[in-house]
Amino acid sequence: MYTIQQFARLADVTVKALRHYERLELLVPARTTSHHRRYAVTDLSRLERVLTLRTFGLPLATIRAVLDGDLHPVPARLATLMDLRARLDRAIDALQVIVGGADPGEALDTFVQESAWLRWERLRQTRASTVGRAPDRVGASRLALFRAIDAALTGDPHGQDTRQLVRQWHETMAPETREAVRRRAGWPAGMRAYIASLYDTTPEAWERVVTFVESQAEPATAPGG
Amino acid sequence: MYTIQQFARLADVTVKALRHYERLELLVPARTTSHHRRYAVTDLSRLERVLTLRTFGLPLATIRAVLDGDLHPVPARLATLMDLRARLDRAIDALQVIVGGADPGEALDTFVQESAWLRWERLRQTRASTVGRAPDRVGASRLALFRAIDAALTGDPHGQDTRQLVRQWHETMAPETREAVRRRAGWPAGMRAYIASLYDTTPEAWERVVTFVESQAEPATAPGG
DNA sequence: TTGCTCCTCACGTCACGTGAGGTGGC
DNA sequence: TTGCTCCTCACGTCACGTGAGGTGGC
Numbered sequence: 001m002y003t004i005q006q007f008a009r010l011a012d013v014t015v016k017a018l019r020h021y022e023r024l025e026l027l028v029p030a031r032t033t034s035h036h037r038r039y040a041v042t043d044l045s046r047l048e049r050v051l052t053l054r055t056f057g058l059p060l061a062t063i064r065a066v067l068d069g070d071l072h073p074v075p076a077r078l079a080t081l082m083d084l085r086a087r088l089d090r091a092i093d094a095l096q097v098i099v100g101g102a103d104p105g106e107a108l109d110t111f112v113q114e115s116a117w118l119r120w121e122r123l124r125q126t127r128a129s130t131v132g133r134a135p136d137r138v139g140a141s142r143l144a145l146f147r148a149i150d151a152a153l154t155g156d157p158h159g160q161d162t163r164q165l166v167r168q169w170h171e172t173m174a175p176e177t178r179e180a181v182r183r184r185a186g187w188p189a190g191m192r193a194y195i196a197s198l199y200d201t202t203p204e205a206w207e208r209v210v211t212f213v214e215s216q217a218e219p220a221t222a223p224g225g
Numbered sequence: 226m227y228t229i230q231q232f233a234r235l236a237d238v239t240v241k242a243l244r245h246y247e248r249l250e251l252l253v254p255a256r257t258t259s260h261h262r263r264y265a266v267t268d269l270s271r272l273e274r275v276l277t278l279r280t281f282g283l284p285l286a287t288i289r290a291v292l293d294g295d296l297h298p299v300p301a302r303l304a305t306l307m308d309l310r311a312r313l314d315r316a317i318d319a320l321q322v323i324v325g326g327a328d329p330g331e332a333l334d335t336f337v338q339e340s341a342w343l344r345w346e347r348l349r350q351t352r353a354s355t356v357g358r359a360p361d362r363v364g365a366s367r368l369a370l371f372r373a374i375d376a377a378l379t380g381d382p383h384g385q386d387t388r389q390l391v392r393q394w395h396e397t398m399a400p401e402t403r404e405a406v407r408r409r410a411g412w413p414a415g416m417r418a419y420i421a422s423l424y425d426t427t428p429e430a431w432e433r434v435v436t437f438v439e440s441q442a443e444p445a446t447a448p449g450g
Numbered sequence: 451t452t453g454c455t456c457c458t459c460a461c462g463t464c465a466c467g468t469g470a471g472g473t474g475g476c
Numbered sequence: 477t478t479g480c481t482c483c484t485c486a487c488g489t490c491a492c493g494t495g496a497g498g499t500g501g502c
Contacts (some may be wrong), residue, residue: 004482012348015482019464034474036482041405041412048341055316055340060465070330078320091280092310095303104296115280116273121267123237140268180266187266194235230455242457245492259500261456286493 001030007039013048026050026064057081089117120194138198145169146199150209157212166216181210226255232264236272251289261340282306315340345419363423370394371424375434382437391441406435 007029008015022037027046029037046067053063056077062204066073094111101107138146152162170178184192196206216223226266232254233240246252247262252260252271257297271292278288281302291298319336326332363371379385395403409417 003322003481012344014466016467017465019483024465030374032474034482034485037476041408041416044416045411047336048344051344051429052337055312056320057316071333074333075324075329076318078317078324081313082319085310085317087280088310088313091282092306094344095281095300099300099303104300108296109250110298112274112277115277119237119273119276181265186270190376228455240494242491246456257500259456261500275480362465372482 001038002039003035004029004039007043011044011051013051020064021047021050022059022098024060024064026060026067057084068153090118117193120191123194142172143199144208145172146201149213150205153212163216166213169213170217182214184210226263226265229254229262229264232268236269236276238272238276246272246285249289251285251292255379282309300358315343317398319439342418345416349420367397370397371426371434374438375426375430378433378437388441391438394438407439409435 002010004015004018007016018027018029018037018039022029027043027050029039032038049067053066053074054060056074057080058066058073058077062073066168075124075149086107094115097111098104098107107115149162149165149169152159152165156162192203192206196203199206229240229243233243243252243254243262245262247254252268252275254268256265257263274292275285275288278291278299280283281299281370282305283291283298283302287298290296319332319340322336323329323332370390374390374394377384377390381387412420417428417431421428424431
């Protein structure tokens with residue numbers, strides 16, 4: 001039989017953790033007449049199962065259920081842990097580049113760009129594939145306008161109809177949105193792909209249309225002629 | 226400019242997280258006259274840096290420092306993450322065996338044994354190598370007694386001196402400790418190695434001595450002759 | 451005017467850690 | 477008898493989540 005401190009040292013856990021496990025009824029030691037905890041070797045076996053299950057990232061309440069015979073939560077962790085490992089691998093790769101390189105700040109920036117792009121891609125795919133959920137899209141009228149301009153670019157970019165479409169584009173767009181689009185060079189990596197997906201098109205097609213529309217913008221101060 | 230909900234959807238974080246980041250002064254958006262948050266595209270860039278640094282497992286307060294120009298915490302994470310990956314690899318390997326096998330309970334038990342052993346080994350090495358800290362040992366007199374008996378086993382196991390040593394061994398050992406040693410077959414894997422290290426010897430030598438000493442034990446009820 | 455969104459407390463969660471203040475055992 | 481260990485609250489930490497109760501904007 002061990003006192004709580006002896007037992008904690010033996011198993012390399014903290015006294016606080018042992019008390020915590022008792023509160024959750026995960027590991028309940030014997031008590032002396034003076035109410036001091038006394039741990040036995042059998043408690044050590046149980047603790048080792050707890051510590052092992054903890055390496056799977058299981059919550060303590062779930063660990064209790066597993067020790068009570070419900071093994072289901074254990075294999076269910078596999079997918080989560082593999083996902084976690086994939087993220088961890090990427091983080092480690094990035095840190096190694098950062099540690100090994102001459103300019104940590106620049107390397108960090110590169111990784112921020114890269115991982116932001118991945119996040120956007122994942123988000124886009126998740127949203128596109130979520131069952132029962134329509135993909136994010138701009139409004140129908142704006143989408144129609146975008147498609148009309150896109151079509152005009154391969155037809156008659158300088159015709160009267162196209163001018164009309166471009167005017168409509170600018171008139172129906174909030175000034176702040178327009179300002180944001182103007183500054184698209186500063187957008188985080190991947191945002192462009194997301195925005196393009198809002199228009200149900202590729203980043204290249206979106207860029208082509210926006211570049212054209214901006215080039216046709218009337219100066220804000222002078223009236224158009 | 227985006228409302229908090231628009232911005233949260235755009236970046237795939239929760240509204241609660243954004244408010245939390247503001248409380249920590251990690252990401253402070255503009256406010257409308259009616260005190261509603263308004264996020265700009267520049268906020269998105271900053272958020273992406275936050276989310277990326279979060280993948281390194283950095284605390285939010287540290288992330289704030291990093292964004293303020295202190296890059297030191299970043300490379301410092303590498304060792305921790307690599308350690309984490311090693312544990313994760315072991316957990317995943319175990320889960321794959323558990324998922325793939327016929328008897329999850331048995332596979333789990335095996336892994337518990339294995340990881341318990343590893344934990345004991347690590348603990349033993351850590352304690353042995355900690356600078357300025359003597360390895361865990363039993364008391365000097367008990368250690369001397371153990372060594373004397375060990376030596377006697379290769380000399381004269383049945384001599385009068387050896388009997389005397391064994392008697393002393395039993396007399397100076399607490400009944401509970403003796404009981405625990407008797408049940409050593411049920412000890413968790415690795416505990417044996419740790420106990421042996423307390424006697425500054427190998428598990429095999431320890432087992433040899435203990436087996437001998439137990440075989441020479443006087444029955445508790447009858448007086449020795 | 452309805453209802454949707456936004457706001458600010460305040461408290462909860464998870465796995466412990468950190469004292470405070472007091473008692474027990476060698 | 478001293479001091480070391482043990483005990484039980486109660487509150488803190490970290491990164492948010494969960495309501496409650498109320499206001500603002502289209």
